[in-house]
Amino acid sequence: xxxxxxxxxxxxxxxxxxxxxxxxxxxxxxxxxxxxxxADYPRFNIDIEREQQRLLDHDLIVLQSPLFWYSxxxxxKEWIDLxxxxxxxxxxxxxQLKGKTLLMALTAAGPHDAYSEExxxxxxxxxxxxxxxxxARLCGMGFASPYVLFGSLRAVEDxxxxxxxxxxxxxxxxxxxxxxxxxxxxxxxxVEAEHVNALIKDQSSHG
Amino acid sequence: xxxxxxxxxxxxxxxxxxxxVASRLGLGSVLGYLLAGIAISPLLSxxxxxxxxxxxxxxxxxxxxxFLVGLELEPKLLWEMRTKLIGLGGLQVGLTAVAVTAIAxxxxxxxxxxxxxxxxxALSSTAIVLxxxxxxxxxxxxxxxxxxxxxxxxxxxVIPILAVLPLLALPEVVELAYMAIxxxxxxxxxxxxxxxxxxxxxxxxxxxxWAQMLATLGAIGAVIVVGNVLTRPLxxxxxxxxxxxxxxxxxxxxxxxxxxxMTAVGLSPALGTFLAGVVLANSEYRHELESDIDPFRxxxxxLFFITVGASVDxxxxxxxxxxxxxxxxxxxxxxxxxxxxxxxxFKIQGSARWLFTLAxxxxxxxxxxxxxxxxxxxxxxxxxxxxxxxxxxxxMLLTPLxxxxxxxxIAPRFSETSAREPDxxxxxxxxxxxxxxxxxxxxxxxxxxxxxxxxxxxxxxxQLEMLRTFGFEVFFGDAxxxxxxxxxxxxxxxxxxxxxxxxxxxxxxxxxxKAHHPNVHVVARAVDRRHVxxxxxxxxxxIIRETFDSGVRAGRSAYxxxxxxxxxxxxxxxxxxxxxxxxxxxxxxxxxxxxxxSENPEYVALAKKxxxxxxxxxxxxxxxxxxxxxxGWVPPGKNDLxxxxxxxAERKGE
Numbered sequence: 047x048x049x050x051x052x053x054x055x056x057x058x059x060x061x062x063x064x065x066x067x068x069x070x071x072x073x074x075x076x077x078x079x080x081x082x083x084x085a086d087y088p089r090f091n092i093d094i095e096r097e098q099q100r101l102l103d104h105d106l107i108v109l110q111s112p113l114f115w116y117s118x119x120x121x122x123k124e125w126i127d128l129x130x131x132x133x134x135x136x137x138x139x140x141x142q143l144k145g146k147t148l149l150m151a152l153t154a155a156g157p158h159d160a161y162s163e164e165x166x167x168x169x170x171x172x173x174x175x176x177x178x179x180x181x182a183r184l185c186g187m188g189f190a191s192p193y194v195l196f197g198s199l200r201a202v203e204d205x206x207x208x209x210x211x212x213x214x215x216x217x218x219x220x221x222x223x224x225x226x227x228x229x230x231x232x233x234x235x236x237v238e239a240e241h242v243n244a245l246i247k248d249q250s251s252h253g
Numbered sequence: 254x255x256x257x258x259x260x261x262x263x264x265x266x267x268x269x270x271x272x273x274v275a276s277r278l279g280l281g282s283v284l285g286y287l288l289a290g291i292a293i294s295p296l297l298s299x300x301x302x303x304x305x306x307x308x309x310x311x312x313x314x315x316x317x318x319x320f321l322v323g324l325e326l327e328p329k330l331l332w333e334m335r336t337k338l339i340g341l342g343g344l345q346v347g348l349t350a351v352a353v354t355a356i357a358x359x360x361x362x363x364x365x366x367x368x369x370x371x372x373x374x375a376l377s378s379t380a381i382v383l384x385x386x387x388x389x390x391x392x393x394x395x396x397x398x399x400x401x402x403x404x405x406x407x408x409x410x411v412i413p414i415l416a417v418l419p420l421l422a423l424p425e426v427v428e429l430a431y432m433a434i435x436x437x438x439x440x441x442x443x444x445x446x447x448x449x450x451x452x453x454x455x456x457x458x459x460x461x462x463w464a465q466m467l468a469t470l471g472a473i474g475a476v477i478v479v480g481n482v483l484t485r486p487l488x489x490x491x492x493x494x495x496x497x498x499x500x501x502x503x504x505x506x507x508x509x510x511x512x513x514x515m516t517a518v519g520l521s522p523a524l525g526t527f528l529a530g531v532v533l534a535n536s537e538y539r540h541e542l543e544s545d546i547d548p549f550r551x552x553x554x555x556l557f558f559i560t561v562g563a564s565v566d567x568x569x570x571x572x573x574x575x576x577x578x579x580x581x582x583x584x585x586x587x588x589x590x591x592x593x594x595x596x597x598x599f600k601i602q603g604s605a606r607w608l609f610t611l612a613x614x615x616x617x618x619x620x621x622x623x624x625x626x627x628x629x630x631x632x633x634x635x636x637x638x639x640x641x642x643x644x645x646x647x648x649m650l651l652t653p654l655x656x657x658x659x660x661x662x663i664a665p666r667f668s669e670t671s672a673r674e675p676d677x678x679x680x681x682x683x684x685x686x687x688x689x690x691x692x693x694x695x696x697x698x699x700x701x702x703x704x705x706x707x708x709x710x711x712x713x714x715x716q717l718e719m720l721r722t723f724g725f726e727v728f729f730g731d732a733x734x735x736x737x738x739x740x741x742x743x744x745x746x747x748x749x750x751x752x753x754x755x756x757x758x759x760x761x762x763x764x765x766x767k768a769h770h771p772n773v774h775v776v777a778r779a780v781d782r783r784h785v786x787x788x789x790x791x792x793x794x795x796i797i798r799e800t801f802d803s804g805v806r807a808g809r810s811a812y813x814x815x816x817x818x819x820x821x822x823x824x825x826x827x828x829x830x831x832x833x834x835x836x837x838x839x840x841x842x843x844x845x846x847x848x849x850x851s852e853n854p855e856y857v858a859l860a861k862k863x864x865x866x867x868x869x870x871x872x873x874x875x876x877x878x879x880x881x882x883x884x885g886w887v888p889p890g891k892n893d894l895x896x897x898x899x900x901x902a903e904r905k906g907e
Contacts, residue, residue, distance in 0.1 A: 058886030059818050084820035114886075155888050166901035199888050 050078040050222050051104035055111040055122045057084055064153045064198045065112055067211040072110075075218045079104060083121055090124055097129040101143060106221050107187075109178075110151040112198070116174040126181065135185040144186035149193065149221070150178060151214060157197040158238075172235050190228070193217055194236040206239070213239035220246045260302060267293045268555050279660075282388060283381050284653035286555050290562020297563050305625075308560035312618060314553025315380050316512050317546050319408070319523040322383060322401065323530020324543055325392065331531055334402050341399060341599055342406020345613070348591050349375035353584070362637070365421040369632045372414045373624055373641065374584055378617030379404045379523070380554055381652050386612070389656070390734070396608030399601050403613055408523050411619055418623065419630045465519070472518040476511055476525060480532030504545035544735065557618070565646045569639060577640060581647045585655075589614040604659075604667035611655040611663075615648035683747045685710065687732030687762060689720065692778055692799055693752025708741050733758045735765060748774040756780045760787050767792035785837055786844035805830055824883075836863045 052072055056065050072080060079100070087093075101107065111118045130136065135143050154161070154171065161171040171194060172179075182189040195201060195210045217237070220226045225247045231237060237245065267289035275285025297304060326334075354371035358364055382400055383392070391397040460468065491499045508526050515525030533542060570577060589610050596606040624642055627633040633641070684700055686693050689711040700707050709720075710732040720727045732738065732753060743749065749766060751759050759777055766775050776795040779785045788796050805826050812822035840863075843855040850856045 056886075057820055058883055060821065061883070061887045082818075085818060088819040088823035112886075112888075119886075155894075166897055199891070199894060 047077075048106050048221055048224055049104040050075075050106045050108060050218060051100055052078060052080045052108040052110060052218070053083050053122075053125075054081065055083040055109070055119050055125075057119050057121070059084070062112070063202050064195050064207050064210065065110065067207045068110060068151065068153075068214045071211040071215040072218055075215055075222065078218060078222055083125060084119075087121060087125075090121060092125055092128045094128050094131070097125065098131075098134055098142070101129065101135075101146070104146070106147050106149060106190075108149045108151060108218070108221075111153075113152045113154045113171075113174075117177075130181065130185060141186065145188075146185075147188040147190050148178070148182040149190040150175065151193040153195040153198040153201075155197070155199045157200075161196070170235060191231050191234045191237050194238060196238070210239040213242040216246065217242055260300070263293055263296060264556055264559055267559060272555070279657065281385055281653050281656060282555070283385055283558055284650075286558030287562040287650050287653070290559035291565060292562075293559070294563040294565065294567075304560050304564050308557060308564065308621070311553050311557035311560055312380075313512070314550050314555075314557050315618065316523045316526050317508055317550035318380065318383055318554065320508050320511075320526035320530040321543060321546060321550060322392075323527040323532075324534050326531055327534045328531055334398065337399055337402035337599065338406050341595055342403045342410070344595055344598075345403045345592065346375045346407060346410050348595075349588055352587055352591065356583075356587070366633050366637065369418055369421050369623075369627050370637075370641065372418065373620045373627065373633075374588075374616045374645070376407045376411070376617050376619040376623070377404060377588075377613040378615050378619075378649050378652065379408065380557055380618055381615065381649055382612050382617075384554055385653065385656050389660070391608065394605060394608070395601060396605030396612070399596070399599070399605065399609045400612045405527070407617075407619065408521055408527070411521055411623075412519070412524075414623065415626065418627055418632055421627075421630075421632045469518045469520060472514050472520065472525070473528065475514065476529050477532050480529050484533060501545040504542050505549065507542075508546060561618070561646055561649055564642070565650070566639070566643060570643055570647075573640060573643075577643050577647065580640075581644045581651070584616065584644060585614045585648055585651065588616075604664050607663045608659055611659050612652075614655060615652040616645040617649065620645040684708070684750060685732075685738070685741050685743060685746050685748070686750045686752055687711075688751070688753035688778075689727060690752065690754060692754065693750070696750050696752055696776075708746075710737065710741055733762045733765070735769070738765075743770055743773060746770075746773055748776065751775065751777040753778070754780075756784055759784070760791060763788050763791040763793045782837060783844075783850070786841045787846065789838075789841035790844060790846050801830075801833075832867075839863070 054065070054069050054072075056062055056069075059066060069082075072078075081100070109118070109122065111122060114120075117123070130143075131140070132138070133140050152171075156165075156167055159165050160167045161169065163169070171192075175192060179189045193214060195206070197204070197206075201207050201210070217226070227245050227247050231241075231245050234241060268286055271289030271292065272282045272285035275288065276282060294304075350368075350371035352371075353374045354364075354367045357367035357370045362370065382404060386392045386397045386400065392401065487503065488500070491503050507529070511525045511529050512522030515522045592613055593606070593610040596609050601609055621642065624633065624638045624645070628635055628638045684705055684707045686697050686700075686707050686709045689697060689709045693709070693711070697707055697709055709727040711727060728741065732741075732751075738749075743766075749762075749770075751762050753759055753762070759779070763775060763777050766773060771792075774795065775793050776797065777788050777793045779788055779796050779798045781798065785796050785798060808829070809822045809826040812825060813819055817825070840856060840859055843853065843859055844850065845853055845856075850860075
């Protein structure tokens with residue numbers, strides 16, 4: 047059993063299709079903690095004690111958000127700045143998060159092939175996520191391959207949102223139940239909906 | 254020259270020594286001056302000084318004081334006082350005159366002499382009463398206003414009394430009636446440095462009645478028109494010279510000019526300058542005039558009080574000690590009794606009733622004037638007049654004692670708020686907070702919590718006592734008073750936060766700050782939208798509506814309860830605030846002071862335009878205000894993507 051906390055960060059939820067569907071689907075997962083970060087802190091007044099306690103109480107920290115300018119929405123940065131204090135998350139005696147894992151769940155407007163040397167984004171997505179990856183590493187945490195929806199702009203008409211949201215739910219359940227083939231997952235740069243089946247061990251027992 | 258310097262030095266030294274001692278002993282400045290006068294009177298008589306002519310000169314201080322009182326009194330307020338002015342004032346003068354006359358007749362005086370004595374003693378001392386009320390900050394209290402109404406009526410009543418008195422002397426009735434408005438009439442005699450030949454100043458004495466009336470009305474009209482129309486250009490003109498003393502010179506010129514004009518038409522100069530003061534009460538130069546005239550008023554009144562003290566004839570007093578004291582106490586008891594009854598009739602409540610009763614129980618400086626006038630006109634025999642002079646002077650001497658009784662014995666029994674004297678302020682804070690109620694209290698707590706030094710002014714003594722017990726630095730006093738602000742260190746303050754709750758006072762204080770301390774940042778509390786415009790017009794740019802933020806927060810809570818996402822509720826609230834501030838700022842630019850917004854075409858047009866904008870946004874976006882920031886969170890469109898791709902292709906081709 048892995049204790050999962052899901053942080054959802056989206057400042058404009060009324061305009062969201064994919065993230066909203068993912069969030070709705072994640073609500074069906076029992077036994078995990080869900081936080082709507084912008085609802086908890088609409089005035090950016092992060093409660094540091096409470097957030098650190100939340101991190102202590104969980105093993106897998108999922109960060110779900112759209113990709114804004116090669117990063118997360120700004121409240122996530124504020125949350126990181128304040129919550130991951132030295133002496134708590136890193137540095138001298140900062141060992142509280144050691145052994146935990148960070149999983150990002152992102153939606154990117156550009157198509158997958160844009161995130162390559164040849165594409166208009168010029169870099170693979172993981173390159174843009176290196177600040178997060180290094181943040182996790184400095185805190186002694188693992189950085190799981192992120193779960194990504196590319197081309198979210200066309201996802202509605204391509205009917206890719208329902209499978210992506212469902213894959214998200216199944217992935218969360220599998221992480222909760224320790225059924226994710228982490229070795230296989232770590233070989234992937236990013237996890238997409240189509241990979242989910244292959245990454246979940248022991249499918250039969252789940253039904 | 255040597256004589257003048259010596260005399261000036263004696264008077265100044267007497268005041269400088271006696272007044273602080275008297276104040277220290279809690280006796281007030283008036284008694285200090287009076288005692289100083291008594292102390293130097295042997296010296297003055299050794300030097301053969303004409304005290305009475307100095308007194309006449311010094312009485313110009315009363316003229317200045319009435320000008321200052323007028324400045325404090327907006328026309329609207331004066332109009333509201335009309336019942337008190339005529340009813341209370343009329344009854345006080347009438348009843349007292351009748352009662353004194355009756356008693357004098359009972360004591361064996363002829364009726365004509367008795368009536369003259371009645372008039373002489375019915376009047377009170379404007380100088381002592383107003384000076385003391387001002388000093389104690391009681392002018393605006395109920396008792397203060399009532400007292401002032403009576404004093405103002407007395408000032409008006411002097412004119413007909415001067416006209417009637419000569420009629421009481423037996424022969425040549427008609428000619429003497431003319432002399433009343435002519436010759437050594439009260440006005441000239443009293444206010445022109447003992448100019449006993451002021452006849453030529455009254456320019457209209459020879460005219461027929463209707464022409465005199467016309468000239469009088471013309472003079473009053475001239476004061477009103479000049480005050481309203483010419484003050485501004487005049488002061489602007491003077492401002493070019495960039496010399497502060499020129500403002501003072503202009504203010505003095507104005508006051509003396511009006512006094513002169515009033516004398517010329519046979520009116521009381523004090524009345525004329527009072528009227529001019531009322532006319533200028535709304536002017537932005539009001540405080541300038543106030544601070545220019547005030548020192549002169551103070552010095553002249555001080556001189557006046559000293560001469561009153563010095564004029565007491567102790568030889569005569571000693572010779573007739575019993576009767577004179579009896580008459581003095583009897584007179585004061587009688588006047589106080591009548592005042593008390595009037596206070597009951599006019600429903601003056603609480604400590605104000607006692608203040609009114611005790612404040613006006615003396616005979617006043619008009620008594621001196623009328624007495625010398627009556628002796629000249631052979632109405633009252635010299636021997637009686639001399640004794641009456643003593644009675645008047647003694648009653649004036651006793652008045653400060655009555656104020657002390659009021660302060661120490663009567664006021665503490667009633668609510669203390671109006672009777673407490675301002676504290677001496679020694680603390681010098683970087684931030685001055687005016688008003689420590691529900692609003693100012695929060696500001697003070699926030700600033701103190703963040704380690705800023707504050708000086709708090711408030712005039713609720715209960716509130717202050719409570720705060721003081723918790724160790725806060727708070728001071729009693731009306732923050733709208735310049736001297737108190739000065740004492741609080743406004744000259745060296747970084748900021749003044751105006752948190753008092755009276756709309757008018759807030760605006761007054763803001764205007765004063767703009768005029769006198771433009772470099773001190775002002776944060777002002779506004780009670781509503783219109784008040785924001787007023788404060789904006791007064792030059793304040795940091796204006797906080799007292800209920801706006803809580804209203805917005807309530808609206809935000811309502812959004813959340815209706816299911817709007819908290820962050821969206823927050824943004825809607827922020828946007829609403831921004832839009833509203835934008836609109837109010839634009840509207841403030843076109844607001845004109847004193848013009849109702851509905852009669853201001855520019856304002857109406859702009860308000861309509863803003864309303865239409867709001868409406869079209871509602872129809873277009875479904876929301877009344879533009880949530881500009883949402884675009885950042887809405888995914889880009891297909892056209893955006895196309896543009897990105899084609900640009901990428903171009904770059905690759907390079």
